[in-house]
Amino acid sequence: MENPEVPPTSEMRFVARARTRWSDEDNQGVLNNAVYMTLLEEGRHAYFGARGALELNRFPFLLAQTQIRFLRPGRGGAEVEIEVRTMRLGKSSFEQAYRVRSVDSREVWAEARALCVIYDPATGASRPMPGDFRAAIAAFEGL
Amino acid sequence: MENPEVPPTSEMRFVARARTRWSDEDNQGVLNNAVYMTLLEEGRHAYFGARGALELNRFPFLLAQTQIRFLRPGRGGAEVEIEVRTMRLGKSSFEQAYRVRSVDSREVWAEARALCVIYDPATGASRPMPGDFRAAIAAFEGL
Amino acid sequence: MENPEVPPTSEMRFVARARTRWSDEDNQGVLNNAVYMTLLEEGRHAYFGARGALELNRFPFLLAQTQIRFLRPGRGGAEVEIEVRTMRLGKSSFEQAYRVRSVDSREVWAEARALCVIYDPATGASRPMPGDFRAAIAAFEGL
Amino acid sequence: MENPEVPPTSEMRFVARARTRWSDEDNQGVLNNAVYMTLLEEGRHAYFGARGALELNRFPFLLAQTQIRFLRPGRGGAEVEIEVRTMRLGKSSFEQAYRVRSVDSREVWAEARALCVIYDPATGASRPMPGDFRAAIAAFEGL
Numbered sequence: 001m002e003n004p005e006v007p008p009t010s011e012m013r014f015v016a017r018a019r020t021r022w023s024d025e026d027n028q029g030v031l032n033n034a035v036y037m038t039l040l041e042e043g044r045h046a047y048f049g050a051r052g053a054l055e056l057n058r059f060p061f062l063l064a065q066t067q068i069r070f071l072r073p074g075r076g077g078a079e080v081e082i083e084v085r086t087m088r089l090g091k092s093s094f095e096q097a098y099r100v101r102s103v104d105s106r107e108v109w110a111e112a113r114a115l116c117v118i119y120d121p122a123t124g125a126s127r128p129m130p131g132d133f134r135a136a137i138a139a140f141e142g143l
Numbered sequence: 144m145e146n147p148e149v150p151p152t153s154e155m156r157f158v159a160r161a162r163t164r165w166s167d168e169d170n171q172g173v174l175n176n177a178v179y180m181t182l183l184e185e186g187r188h189a190y191f192g193a194r195g196a197l198e199l200n201r202f203p204f205l206l207a208q209t210q211i212r213f214l215r216p217g218r219g220g221a222e223v224e225i226e227v228r229t230m231r232l233g234k235s236s237f238e239q240a241y242r243v244r245s246v247d248s249r250e251v252w253a254e255a256r257a258l259c260v261i262y263d264p265a266t267g268a269s270r271p272m273p274g275d276f277r278a279a280i281a282a283f284e285g286l
Numbered sequence: 287m288e289n290p291e292v293p294p295t296s297e298m299r300f301v302a303r304a305r306t307r308w309s310d311e312d313n314q315g316v317l318n319n320a321v322y323m324t325l326l327e328e329g330r331h332a333y334f335g336a337r338g339a340l341e342l343n344r345f346p347f348l349l350a351q352t353q354i355r356f357l358r359p360g361r362g363g364a365e366v367e368i369e370v371r372t373m374r375l376g377k378s379s380f381e382q383a384y385r386v387r388s389v390d391s392r393e394v395w396a397e398a399r400a401l402c403v404i405y406d407p408a409t410g411a412s413r414p415m416p417g418d419f420r421a422a423i424a425a426f427e428g429l
Numbered sequence: 430m431e432n433p434e435v436p437p438t439s440e441m442r443f444v445a446r447a448r449t450r451w452s453d454e455d456n457q458g459v460l461n462n463a464v465y466m467t468l469l470e471e472g473r474h475a476y477f478g479a480r481g482a483l484e485l486n487r488f489p490f491l492l493a494q495t496q497i498r499f500l501r502p503g504r505g506g507a508e509v510e511i512e513v514r515t516m517r518l519g520k521s522s523f524e525q526a527y528r529v530r531s532v533d534s535r536e537v538w539a540e541a542r543a544l545c546v547i548y549d550p551a552t553g554a555s556r557p558m559p560g561d562f563r564a565a566i567a568a569f570e571g572l
Contacts, residue, residue, distance in 0.1 A: 001208050001210065001238065001256060001258045003208070018448065018450075019447065019448050021447075021467060021470075021471055022312070022313075022470055022471060022474045023312050023318050023320060023467050023470060025312060025313040026308070026309050026311060026312070026313070027201060027308075027311040027312070027313065027315045027362070028201055028202065028264070029313045032184075032309050033180055033184065033206045033209070034177045034178070034180035034181045034184070034309060035177070036180075037176055037177035037179075037180050038177045038450060038452050041175075041176065041177070041450075041451055041452060042450055042451060045451045045506060049506075058170060058171055059171065062213070062216070063176045063213055064212070064213055065144050065146070065210070065211065065212045065213065066176070066210070066211055067144065067208070067209070067210040067211075068208065068209055068210075069207070069208045070205070070206055070207055070208065070209075073205070073267065076313070077474060077478075095144065113144060115144045121171070124216065161305065161307075162304065162305050164304075164324060164327075164328055165327055165328060165331045165455070165456075166324050166327060166455050166461050166463060168455060168456040169451070169452050169454060169455070169456070170451075170454040170455070170456065170458045170505070172456045175452050177452060181307060181309050184307075184308055184309060185307055185308060188308045188363060192363075219456070220331060220335075287494050287496065287524065287542060287544045289494070313487060314487055314488065314550070318470075319466055319470065319492045319495070320463045320464070320466035320467045320470070321463070322466075323462055323463035323465075323466050324463045327461075327462065327463070344456060344457055345457065348499070348502070349462045349499055350498070350499055351430050351432070351496070351497065351498045351499065352462070352496070352497050352499075353430065353494070353495070353496040353497075354494065354495050354496075355493070355494045356491070356492055356493055356494065359491070359553065381430065399430060401430045407457070410502065
């Protein structure tokens, strides 16, 4: 299995903050793996909220594929940074890279990639990326 | 992003059952993506439980990497099958493939791969795969 | 704190089934307390689904108050029964009693009560209980 | 069902901070009720962490009973305050009161009470409250 390609921190243009919860630890005493998916989602939510691209708190796209590499065991009750960068804008999809880092220890807990598809909530079908969505992301990322 | 390589259903030697919950749906009215990670974990738990490879309900390995492809929107309150197959046994790691399917509609909701690393819970370090663990999996999968 | 009043099992007219997950255990190695709220919700969902009282998988009421007594530590990966009984039908609210029981050990893990309020999803305001809802529940419970 | 008795904000001596997540909203578009249990747990964790009463990130007590009153629909992606006050110290148990409030709107989302029992993690049995635990809480609360 190839590692997900994630740019260095210096090239990540957006950093979200989140906080893990005590109950995010499972019976092995570490952050349960599913929580990382939630943290990446929090990063996406903050990223698109800051771009004005969420309507009524809903995402205008679906997650089509994700790859996560777990680097260090995470902990509950911790402040984390979620670095987010959009790597590619396609016709009706886009790709992002992420890094989850403990604020206290600066340890990287996980790196990830995601492929998202723009969709029409009424029909559930994919659709072309709206022009203003594309423009907002392209301008922010210099794509 | 390449699709995760998952063998056809006919080659999957183990099928676990799980049930999604009403609260697994998020505000987009579909199974939240993080729940798939939990369903894959349920599949792994059932698989290794059936092999006698869990001690005190704990996994003797950590998830090091995972890739999930979301194919159809999932629903809460549904019976699902989780097909599991171990694809490769390494010195201190192994790889698995998964498929999550709705029992009612037979729709495939997701396909996934995972790389797991055997570890020593006392030190947190990786360690060689125990002989009986390897033998049990190899025998079951014909590896 | 008074114990929630819950009738004996012989008087509970509905029993739902659910399954706890490995990740439902927290770092104390027992079912996390929040999971019981989810199990009660599963019981409610099954109860009202069986009465034909759910529209589009959504509840026509909100939880206004709940009281839960935790009797034994629960486990992940377990089949549970959730006994449900509607105790009282008011003008725009109703009360239910619940019991969560391990199928394997027959141990009671929790007993609970809930007060629910019928509401209009469009406005968020409470509203009188619809006649068919009341009739369906009253007939089933002999109220 | 009686409302849980919770003192006014002016009498709550401890306020924890937490953040709700996008995925905490369920398919009714509001904070799922189980999340409140998690928020109360976060409040307890912060309270006892600040008193130096957690060992290895584990609680030295179990939740024996809780009562939650839901006052306003909560939202994901929100900063919340969790007011915590210990109301009573018993021989091997104690009671707390809580209030969950949106930082932005100052709306109260929920009020709650909890009864917790000191226990021995080795045996699972309840045990008398340790003297230093009692002294730390009594001093802080003026009990």
